[in-house]
Amino acid sequence: MDMGIKRLLNRGVLAGWRWLDRAGEITPGTRAADGFGSFGSGTSIGFPVATLMGTRSIHLGSGILIGRQVTLSVGYGPDDAGIPERGLVIGDRCVIGARCSLVAHASIELGDDVWFGQDVFVCDASHGYQDPDLPIGEQFGGHLPVRIGSGSWIGHGAIILPGATIGRNVVVAAGSVVRGEVADHTVVGGAPARLLRRLEPGVGWVGPRGDVRPVLRGHFGEADESGFVSA
Structure with missing residues (x-):
């Protein structure tokens, strides 16, 4: 291909993508935002999204920045009539990195100013395994609410398991797997996550x-x- 034509096509494709990026962004007043339980001022969800499901049960505060290819979902499917009123709640000024997944069935709640790196996974339910004749994917485990306190940082690729309660201003190191309770003003890391440092x-x-x-x-x-x- 002639280099001049290639440069022209490249310029056109990039310009088109920038237009799609702006046009596809979900912000207050867009039709997609109207489907949420609440969608605060100054909040945006980048284009393209991965999955949005059960949005009427998702409540977003103000000034939230959510990256591309993020999954925000509540319930077991788009026709799940039993989803809670406030299944996924994200406080003000939070940052959710690209490709993160927040999958709620009962309750996931983030305080204000919580920042996620990329590829973080948070879920409040898991699978059972104890019936040897039933596929694991059809054995649904209990719902255990997840809480992440205000001001906390969740590093790249971390996994927050059902029932985790993370305090305020906590650092979760990249790649960690968190379960149970994490106290305020601590640094944790590893799989499973353990205490690395605490404020005295x-x-x-x-x-x-x-x-x-x-x-x-x-x-x-x-x-x-x-x-x-x-x-």
């Missing part, structure tokens, strides 16, 4: 072997006068 007022960020990192303030980690937290 008046001391700092303490590791499992007693090593201490100072408290830093501000967006870029500027040290205060003491480097520690007041009791």
